[in-house]
Amino acid sequence: MKTIIEPFRIKSVEPIRMTTRAEREAKLKAANYNLFALKSQDVIIDLLTDSGTGAMSAEQWAAVMRGDESYAGSPSYDRFREGVQALMPFKHIIPTHQGRAAEAILMSIFGGKGKHIPSNTHFDTTRGNIEASGAEASDLVIAEGKDSTSLHPFKGNMDLEKLESYLETHGDSVPIVMITITNNAGGGQPVSLENLRAVSELAKKHGKPFIIDGCRFAENAWFIKQREEGQQARSIRDIVRDCFTIADGMTMSAKKDAFGNIGGWIAFNDDSVAEQARVRLIQTEGFPTYGGLAGRDLEALAQGLQEITDEDYLRYRIRTNEYIIERLDALGIPVVKPAGGHAVFVDAKRWLPHIDPLHFPAHTVACRLYEIGGIRSCEIGSVMFGRQPDGTEKPAAMELVRLAFPRRTYTQSHADYLVEVFEMLKAEKDSLKGFKITKEPNLMRHFTCEFAPLAG
Ligand SMILES: *Cc1c(COP(=O)(O)O)cnc(C)c1O
Numbered sequence: 001m002k003t004i005i006e007p008f009r010i011k012s013v014e015p016i017r018m019t020t021r022a023e024r025e026a027k028l029k030a031a032n033y034n035l036f037a038l039k040s041q042d043v044i045i046d047l048l049t050d051s052g053t054g055a056m057s058a059e060q061w062a063a064v065m066r067g068d069e070s071y072a073g074s075p076s077y078d079r080f081r082e083g084v085q086a087l088m089p090f091k092h093i094i095p096t097h098q099g100r101a102a103e104a105i106l107m108s109i110f111g112g113k114g115k116h117i118p119s120n121t122h123f124d125t126t127r128g129n130i131e132a133s134g135a136e137a138s139d140l141v142i143a144e145g146k147d148s149t150s151l152h153p154f155k156g157n158m159d160l161e162k163l164e165s166y167l168e169t170h171g172d173s174v175p176i177v178m179i180t181i182t183n184n185a186g187g188g189q190p191v192s193l194e195n196l197r198a199v200s201e202l203a204k205k206h207g208k209p210f211i212i213d214g215c216r217f218a219e220n221a222w223f224i225k226q227r228e229e230g231q232q233a234r235s236i237r238d239i240v241r242d243c244f245t246i247a248d249g250m251t252m253s254a255k256k257d258a259f260g261n262i263g264g265w266i267a268f269n270d271d272s273v274a275e276q277a278r279v280r281l282i283q284t285e286g287f288p289t290y291g292g293l294a295g296r297d298l299e300a301l302a303q304g305l306q307e308i309t310d311e312d313y314l315r316y317r318i319r320t321n322e323y324i325i326e327r328l329d330a331l332g333i334p335v336v337k338p339a340g341g342h343a344v345f346v347d348a349k350r351w352l353p354h355i356d357p358l359h360f361p362a363h364t365v366a367c368r369l370y371e372i373g374g375i376r377s378c379e380i381g382s383v384m385f386g387r388q389p390d391g392t393e394k395p396a397a398m399e400l401v402r403l404a405f406p407r408r409t410y411t412q413s414h415a416d417y418l419v420e421v422f423e424m425l426k427a428e429k430d431s432l433k434g435f436k437i438t439k440e441p442n443l444m445r446h447f448t449c450e451f452a453p454l455a456g
Contacts, residue, residue, distance in 0.1 A: 004319045006411055007312040011058055017041050024371050032450035033367055033435060035376050044374030045414055047403040050342045052255035052262060054407030056300060060259060063303040067296025072287055076295035076302075083302035087237060087309070088214065088244040090267035092274035096285050097292025099215060099253025100125040102266035105280045106211065106251055107133040109273060110175040118166050119178040119213070120145070120158045121185040126178070126213060126251075135175075140166060145186045148336045148347050148398065153227040154192040155338075156183030156220075158199050167206045177203040180213040181220040181243065187400075188216065188340025190223035193231065193242055200246040209248040209270070215256040217243065219341030222314040236309040249273070256342070259304030259407060263297050313408070317341075320405060320415060327419045331426060336400070343404040348381065352429055357382050357395035359434025359454060365401045365425070368432060373421030378402045383437075384446045391442070 019027075019042060031037035040046060046053070056064075068074040081093045096102045103126050111117070111133025120141040122130065130137040140162040144152035158179055167174055179199055181191045196212075203210040221239040225231050231239060244250060248270065254263030268274045278288045285292040307313065321339040328335050328346065336345035348355075348362035355361040362381040369375040381399035388394055403418070433454040440449035 004316055006408075007310070007316050008057075008408055016044055018044065019374055021371060024374055028367060028370055032438070033363075033453065034449060034451060035366060035370060035378070036447050038370075038376065042374075043370075043376045045410065045418060046376045047343075047405060047418075048376045048378050050256065050404040050406055051253065052260065053409065054259055054261070055409050056259060056261065057303070057307055057408075059307070060300045060303045063299035064296040067294060067299045069295045072289055074289055074295045074298070076298040077289035079302040080298035083305040084265060084267065087217070087240045087305060088250060088267060089241065090244070090247075090249060091269045092271070092277075093265055093267045094274070094277055094281055094288060095291030095293050095298060096264040096266060096281070097262065098255065099123075099213075099251060099264040100129065101285055101292055102251040102253075102264045103129040103213075104284070105266055105277050106176075106249075107135070108280050109276050110209075111135045112175075114173055115175050116166070116170040116173050117176060117178060118158075118163060118174065120156055120180055120191060121183050122178070123180055123184050123213060123215075126180070138166065139185075141183060141186055145183065145189060146397065148187075148334070148345070148350075148400075151338055153190075153338070154195060154223070155189035156181065156186055156191040157195040158191070160195070160198050160202065163199065163202055167202065167208070174206070174208055176209045176211050177206075178211050178213060180215070182216040182223070182341045184215065184342075187336050187345050188219070188342045190220045190227070190341065192228050193224050193239065194228065196243055197246055209273075210246070212244065212247045212250045213252075214244070214250045215253045216341050218257040218308045218314060219318065221309070222311075222318055223341065226318075236311060236314065240309065254301050254304070257308050258301045259308055260297065260301050263293055263301050265291070317405075317407065320412075323412075324403070324415050324419065328422055331419075331423060333422055333426065343402050345380075346401040346403070347398065348401055349399040352432060354430065355432065355434040357399055358386065358393055359436065360399075360451075361434065362399040362401045363451070364432050364434050365429075367435070368425050368428065369401070369421055372424050372428075373417065375403075375418060375421055378404065379446065383449070387440070387442075387445055 068076045107129045113134035115135035118138045121139045122137045127137045142159045144150040145155040249268040254260035334347040334350040352361040363379040366377045382396045385396040435451040
């Protein structure tokens with residue numbers, strides 16, 4: 001069959017409240033043009049993030065009822081641990097309430113002043129936890145990973161030469177080597193199995209534990225199966241196991257590829273590292289058989305891990321992005337190619353060259369997408385990265401609009417609607433003027449800052 005359908009039918013629905021353009025313009029103005037300040041009932045299609053926003057299956061909801069809420073020794077923990085170990089055969093599996101809690105624990109063990117921690121690209125909370133510990137975070141993705149026009153099949157790969165010289169230069173001050181699959185901050189681009197193996201070997205050669213941030217492991221394995229030589233006949237679960245058996249540990253946000261609305265974990269093989277992690281966990285999250293979660297959450301994740309590696313699901317998931325990218329491309333709208341795993345990225349610097357990066361072209365596109373069609377997206381550009389520690393402004397490397405897709409939540413007609421909104425925006429885009437920031441905190445400003453449109 002040529003047509004790829006959503007491989008599910010709908011048992012329980014959440015109504016979408018339709019609004020008019022005039023209503024949305026008023027809502028956005030009242031929110032001081034910050035999309036994070038909108039109420040979700042005022043959004044028609046919410047593509048702000050794929051984190052924790054997916055739909056749970058009937059089996060997951062059934063598992064929720066089986067949750068055992070015992071403080072210690074809950075069988076729900078055993079099912080969770082077995083679900084993780086079936087894919088990621090680490091000896092110690094420690095639940096946390098989210099990915100960032102796992103990162104905070106990891107950095108309490110390996111971080112600290114004077115340390116250097118490399119990755120392909122650290123996700124922003126990972127970087128935040130590294131820097132909060134006093135260590136330095138370095139991004140060593142291949143050059144193609146930063147070029148929105150490169151068609152390299154594994155744009156998330158680590159630059160192995162850079163990693164080798166980094167390990168030689170920084171020597172003992174490197175406590176661990178990390179890698180993020182898929183590379184979220186780099187557009188959801190995958191890392192090849194070959195690259196993972198090479199990074200693992202380099203880490204081993206230099207005596208460093210190799211830790212995978214595995215948030216989108218199933219999407220990454222799908223790309224390996226599609227694009228890497230010799231992987232086509234293998235099952236997703238076998239590919240996933242290959243990725244993790246060569247690592248010494250992992251961090252995970254179960255709000256991504258575990259179909260959870262909340263959850264995470266940290267895992268290690270080393271007994272003494274795991275013991276340090278558990279001590280920290282008890283201080284900050286909870287007892288080691290529940291972490292920061294309820295027994296019912298652990299059950300939902302154990303079931304989610306069964307479902308996330310389903311090939312029909314992954315085919316539909318990745319095809320959604322490809323489909324939207326093909327259609328936007330046909331409209332002449334610059335998009336990051338090839339399609340990543342969890343989101344479509346529009347290159348607003350190339351699309352709206354008349355708007356200065358410090359007048360936020362990607363934010364301008366995001367605001368107009370909301371006004372025209374009630375679509376909420378996320379700016380990844382100079383609003384997010386432009387403010388420097390000394391308070392000055394510097395344009396970000398790229399001005400991207402991210403349309404992140406909640407898992408199993410929207411259908412093809414939602415995608416067609418999105419394309420139509422872009423088509424309408426195309427007709428208006430040359431008249432757009434950009435924004436200025438009128439009020440901002442001094443850190444992580446994109447969540448709470450206020451904007452005013454620049455007058456034409
Ligand atoms: C979401 C995410 C995290 C952080 O996880 P939370 O559950 O949001 O705390 C870490 N790394 C990557 C790659 C992510 O996408």
